């Protein structure tokens with residue numbers, strides 16, 4: 001759906017559609033990749049990935065006391081998501097996902113034949129977590145709950161209290177469900193503190209994350225899956241048959257993401273995206289008079305266009321004027337009437353994109 005809209009963009013269009021950082025991968029990673037290519041063998045690694053890389057990943061979640069056997073390096077977090085849902089869920093199983101939420105959650109679950117249920121993140125409350133609705137949706141039969149923070153598409157971060165509420169509701173449901181926690185945007189936040197992981201409150205959590213967004217490495221395809229040993233053992237069988245191993249060059253280069261230089265690059269990147277966020281929000285609110293969500297992480301804002309009619313029509317009008325936005329009903333019916341606008345573009349392009357969106361609104 002997102003690709004379909006983006007593919008229809010006219011030449012010269014400004015994309016506020018895709019969630020892909022427009023900035024280059026930091027030098028510290030690129031230098032390391034070049035060195036690896038020139039100096040090291042680039043054959044297969046262990047199927048689960050380089051032990052040194054898995055050690056670093058495990059150390060990022062000290063509260064879980066993970067061994068390297070509890071971490072699998074995957075070809076992006078998308079593979080991790082696919083593996084874990086196929087490992088934990090069987091046809092007919094009940095799985096609870098956020099509404100709105102990242103499209104592949106429901107698509108992969110449909111492929112499996114799972115019974116998808118959704119917990120509402122109410123639009124009227126800027127897509128905040130609503131524990132009452134969550135409690136209504138979870139049952140003793142729920143096998144897996146998917147949680148995401150910071151969220152795609154809303155940019156919202158779950159607070160400590162919300163994570164505690166979610167963890168307590170799952171624990172009280174009698175389901176013994178796993179929580180699959182999508183943490184791919186965890187390093188990209190605009191709050192004083194890094195968002196917390198639900199795994200700090202609910203031990204039966206499987207973590208999905210990777211380097212695509214935090215290190216601007218989307219094309220390098222490095223993600224990971226971490227959690228209970230038995231689950232990882234089963235997921236590893238699938239991973240082995242699907243990809244053998246993630247790219248060894250990317251894995252070696254990815255080790256540099258745990259250096260001080262990489263930490264400084266992440267800090268700088270957060271600053272850039274923070275400024276872009278503020279610039280975009282101010283334009284949408286002050287120039288176009290639109291209501292939009294203040295994202296606390298990731299690089300998306302949800303813009304309320306419900307007063308202008310069907311959001312697909314608004315997105316189509318934008319395409320005509322040369323700006324790509326995403327009709328957010330694609331993420332779930334809760335975000336009907338919204339556009340998801342990403343700020344993976346510099347301030348000048350954001351200004352021009354919003355100007356074009358303003359032109360489009362005048363045609364409606």
Ligand SMILES: Cc1ncc(COP(=O)(O)O)c(C=O)c1O
Pocket residue numbers: 019075076077078079102148151152182184209210211212218222223
């Ligand atoms: C919420 C979410 N999870 C997972 C992914 C997959 O990212 P990757 O496979 O590049 O790690 C994305 C990519 O846009 C995403 O937005």
